[in-house]
Amino acid sequence: MTGVVSVENLSVVYDDFRALDTASVEIGAGESFGLVGESGSGKSTLLRAIAGLAPASEGAIHVLGRELRGSRREKAFYRAVQMVFQDPYGSLHPRQTIDRQLMEPLAIHGIGDGERRILKALDEVGLGSGFRFRYPHQLSGGQRQRVAIARALILEPSILLLDEPTSALDASVQAEVLNLLEQVRRDRKLTFLMVSHDLGVVTHMCDRLAVMQAGRVVERLSSADLVAGRIGEDYTRNLMVASKGFRRKTA
Amino acid sequence: MSALLTVEDLRVSFPTRTGVVEAVRGVSFTLGRERLGIVGESGSGKSQTGRAIMGLTPPHAQVTAKRLAFDGIDLLSAPPKLRRDLRGKRIAMILQDPKYSLNPVMSIGKQIVETLWRHEKVGRAEARKRALDMLAAVQIRDPARVFDLYPHEVSGGMGQRAMIAMMLVAGPELLIADEPTSALDVTVQLEVLSILDRLVAERGMGLIFVSHDLRLVSSFCDRVLVMYAGRIVEEIAASDLANARHPYTQGLLNCMPVIGADRHPLPVLDRKPEWAL
């Protein structure tokens, strides 16, 4: 097995609803991999199952050569894998300053030198130290997402799970955040696993992608194939057409 | 084309603890029986413009305008009763998420019938028939079944179609759609849009389409107003969008990642303070 993240025949079942149905993906070191699908396709569930936030009922997950069982993870896992969530308004604690939220992971892992690391992390995401003692409600959506990225990066992970990181942002802010993500990936040689419903975003950010529908992976292809129209499944083709925008049917 | 709606120097402001926030600062346009798009990012005042026309601005906000007239009726000086009668009957609004805009404890059919009864005196059987026709018109395959369903029993796309049916059943002349498809999946989005498109064309309604998505709006509307910081910075024919002059419009068009365009990094908007003047 060569992948840093490999998911084999993973299923997640809630009561009698199969959110994820024998899905498999494999992601190589330093790769940027996209998961595309519509709501209910299981793309976010797959991401959360890897992170231990959704219960895997069947199948296997390997991250960095270690098998992960249940939703329990070792501390080393959290230093290697971090996540950025979709909703910038919901992913920061509303009653804690940015400083406190960035300090928390360092405190949990007993990492010293907090002062310098926090300033460096804020600087890296383009926020500067002026933002350090603000509360989330004093920031815009894009700024919050930058804080969330800083929080994920402060433990210096090698794998970043991105759950629709820009879908709640305005288009111009989305461009800034996508550029930032690309920048940190280059600088830190990160592996990305990115979930999005937007084919444009995924082909822009990822080398390879998996198209998901109703809990299953229906197609795996490279972004280049998608752009060139070398598509195997009708569902993918539909998504592709839909993402080009509205066309009036001329009578 | 006679003007269905005339808006002149519309202003909406919210008094807050730290001072007055002006959400809309002097917006003017006229609308005939056409499809007009209003585009802008969050906080640009696009939604508040739509709400002010509809009369749905929160009570503590102040709405002023030199002229805000619908078919010759001055909306700002109209008595509340007349305003209520207009709302739904002649001006209708579709909101973003059907989950929140449909009444969760009333069946879909009943809600449509109630809307109809509020504006017209029709018999029970007649109302039911018109509601079913309307559900069929929004391409719901089995209207009789959906009529008795509750909003939580249908999907997002179906809910939004039911919402459109409810809004159009009284036959309004002006429809304000505020991000009507943003909560839907892309493939469903297109279906809903084509239904909306057909109905607007068939019935000769005026449409104001409020959205953050410049591309979507330009492919759907005849004319586009681009808003920034409460003002209209550019008005342009949708077909002519590629030649937009204002740097904000150009920036909005350019910053979207496009399939097949290999641009790393993406161009970002360089906001100039003078745009907001």
Place this chain on the structure above:
Amino acid sequence: MSLATETRPMTRREWLLSDRPQSRLQARLGRAYMTWRRFSANRLAVVGLLILLGLCFVAAFADLLAPHSPVIGNLAGARLLPPGSEGYLLGTDDQGRDILSRLIHGSRLTLAVVVLVAIIAAPVGLIVGAVAGYAGGWLDAILMRITDIFLAFPKLVLALAFVAALGPGIENAVIAIAVTSWPPYARIARAETLTVRNSDYIAAVRLMGASPARIVFRHVVPMCMSSLIVRVTLDMAGIILTAAGLGFLGLGAQPPLPEWGAMIASGRRFILDQWWVATMPGIAILIVSLGFNLLGDGLRDALDPRESGQ
């Protein structure tokens, strides 16, 4: 904006309201100041706060303020004097004791009861509720069934049973009231926890590798605090009344302690002829209860998390 702040020194108010705090202290004070501004905008809430500050002041300086001894009366010359009598502003009771002095000293008991109940019941309820809500599963089921059992009895009846078992006295009354008043707090804390536990920011903390205890105590509990503080404040009036009720039934503070409820009880024998003996402590209870209710209302507006987001 930054230019302006550099060229001229900030006023204290601007410093507090700054959008870009420079230190932890400034951020915290700024937040507290915003809460205070929301609170003080409500006149009645400020009245409530003043009443309670007054109560604290009276309790602290009871020895200096009281004109007479609260327990030793003048049986020979000053029995059942009406309000306004020479030297006895609110009159005297059947033992010839100055009612004003007894009320002033009684404020200590009232305050002690309220504070002790609050610091016993609120944390118990908070911890039980937050742990149950966050853990879920069987732990949740067990803790909440216990809570339900306590909730199933009327508060005063349960308190009566406890005092009857433990023996009458002010300490046992406090314990009895505390034991009977934590379950509603557990319910509130659990409800708040349930809305918070599935939020992304808690998921983010889990992904940092935080232990469940750390998540509950450092991230979940602060989110429950504001609604709990409001509820406890509003409950204070009820607690005072329960304490008074126990005192009235002779199961709370024992004579000659000047507990307000017990004072009403002893005054009821002459309620028709010497009305002031029972009425004065009643008015005291009324004012203090009102103070807590007004304060609670104001806190509800000031601490509402939806408001503080703006």
